[in-house]
Amino acid sequence: MAKEKLLLLDGNSLAYRAFFALPLLANESGIHTNAVYGFTTMLQKILEEEKPTKMLVAFDAGKTTFRHDTFDEYKGGRQKTPPELSEQFPYLRKLIDAYQIKRYEKELYEADDIIGTLAKQAQSQHMDVIIVSGDKDLTQLATDQVSVYITRKGMTDIEKYTPSHIEEKYGLTPNQIIDMKGLMGDPSDNIPGVPGVGEKTAIKLLKEYGSVEALYEQIDSMKQSKMKEKLVANEEQAKMSKKLATIFTEAPIDITLEDLNYPGPNEDNVLQVWQELSFKSLIEKSDFQVEEKVTAELAFEIVRDVTPDMLKDVMAIHVELENEHYHTCQILGVGFSDGETNFYVSFEIFSNNEVIKNWLEDETKKKYMSDSKAAQAILKRLGINLRGVEFDMLLASYIVNPAISGDDIATLAREFGYGDVQANETIYGKGAKWTVPAENVLAEHVARKAFSIWSLQPVVEEKLKTNEQFDLYYDLELPLAAILGRMESEGIKVNIETLEKMGEELEQKITSLEKEIYELAGEKFNINSPKQLGVILFEKLGLPTIKKTKTGYSTAADVLERLQSEHTIVKYILDYRQLAKLKSTYIEGLIKEVHRGDSKVHTRFQQALTATGRLSSTDPNLQNIPIRLEEGRKIRQAFVPSNEDWVLFAADYSQIELRVLAHMSNDDNLVDAFKKGMDIHTRTAMDVFHVSEDEVTSNMRRAAKAVNFGIVYGISDYGLSQNLDITRKEAGEFIDKYLQSFPGVKDYMDNIVQEAKLKGYVTTLLNRRRYLPDITSRNFNLRSFAERTAMNTPIQGSAADIIKQAMINMDARLKEEGLKTKLLLQVHDELIFEAPRDEIEILERIVPEVMENAISLNVPLKVDFSYGSTWYDAK
DNA sequence: CCCATCACG
């Protein structure tokens, strides 16, 4: 039989070590994870290297130990365990259980003593023993059979203390480690030792005398010195300290070596804990296999014919798609569940079934879904108008916590406690290996999704209600999904010929710029490569380096702008960059997205993605079409109405974020400025620079505008100094002056950070939440970032709430008025419609009215609008 | 697949 190998881990010490060695990471729900993460990486490494047959993790139990009988200040003065660490212990225990490793703790004894006792027992049975700890005290236990591994920085780096290593390092035997500590003490455990004796002196003394006791026996023969005086004066204390430092190897533990057999991890359970804590890199790297069906059985049927009685008044339905591009992809199959019966219908049957179509279009038949907007859009392509969506798990989860990583139902379901849906990647594979599995596998997967939606609907809605977020979800996000779906399906018409013509002109300009650049550089190179460009500019041409990136020289636009006076090539590069961007992203990229059938682009608005509550837009992104520079702005000439004699009508909120700030801070000055309808940047300049309105120069206004931006972003002197190209000190002075002029804003900023620290999250006007786990971090960077986020998110998020509400009201109003006008796009603070010319007059009246009254603030909202025959002309 | 860059609010 192979020799037994026992691995003993010091749970508390390792958790502490990991906690302080690693940055304070947190998962999406705000649980800190660094201690568990460090422990896990260490554990993985040790398991792989040592392959133990028996294992135990020992923990300290409670506050008092038998050592307190000796010295009641033992471990006194120790800082309370930080809450960010305490909250990790339950997860650590869960993880250890998942690995199927025994845990043990015993009243009055420390983990050390449990480890010492078991190590001794194991030794007497001739086992190999390895002890792992972050605490060097344990090294006193080292023998020929017992090695003590102490973690160093980063947790996976380990120093192995064997008797010979200890001899080499200190010139002492393991036993003498105790004497060393008796003499030098240990501030972390509040062990006093002999004042004035440190590691060096202790080692010297022990080499000469052997032990504390031997030292004091011979102390009379020691020649007179300051040190001798101290030793004599502290004899009792030294002996007591030694006693405190001695690990007790006879602890009365009620666990035996037989109990410690280690069967290896339950990989499924370990993965589940990793999932919960978002240890993505570990999940990816590990070769853990998810066990075949630990999942509960789910009865389901593959149905060939659907009769009306099968489709209930309330039912979960899931439309499974090939991929996320729901405007172009195919349906793979559809799952239904009412909690009792679960069934699957293939696309072929689904698409030709009048019974299902009628049910889907029946408003009174309530549907529970996840990502109903995707289903709505793809069903629309089949001529089916989806109605009666009562629950959308994707949106509900997003409202509960916008950080929940979204698109896969498996992830969402797990988040709310249902773990029996497989990840899409498991079913289909990924990348080039993607493939649709056999029908029974697909059917079960899809049926499980439907079942999980059904099962979790009450759970998630309950959570929404406790958080007072049900209205936000049900009255705002859910109806908005249907509106966004219609906007996407409607699409916006693009004139490809216009784009192609622009492309040709750009091509010519780019070619001639290329020529100039190669000429000036003296060689050909890839201008698009920041690496190659850096070499040319900063090495060959010797331009001064202003900023560096992780990988080399920065060639970003702000750097190049400062270098323009140094070399004529710089301007050419800036121009080249600008035009190359236009051509690749906005000409070629956009053309690729135009649908052949209708000459339109159909973006997808991501409604459950951003941390703040904004939408985002993909394939193509229609929220970043150029406007700031004229050359780019011309791209908008290619966006046109879908009918002859229609126009594009654009309406945007003026200064919505600063108005939101005025409302939330209720700063008298800021509120007054908006009530009087003043130009806010001019007003800010007047207050910050103490001048009258007509004394405000354009530079002062520019600076004030930057300060206002800074305030909205969560001000920092550094950020403002970068933006205005001034010193940090000057920027700091601007900020001070601003906050003096707007004291209510200062109070708001202070309070919101306090509130975030207290609650762990911030909220918007309509009670949207964002969790900020890093707000209590001791890492300056993480904490500062979280603080700025605490200031910015309520502002940005409330602005998002307002425009979303406006979209809902606008949709209703258009219907009421019986107009043909269609809402096509939302770009954060503006709405873009297409409209028949004869409806313009009405729109000019109702669009500002609806938008300005979407949500009532203590300052007015202001909307500007315009229209034209292309998006460019709606300015 | 990540990084740097740059387009928008």
Next chain:
DNA sequence: ACGTACGTGATGGGT
């Protein structure tokens, strides 16, 4: 002392 402006998505280069 720390080293940042807030929120996004698409592209080309390079590993």
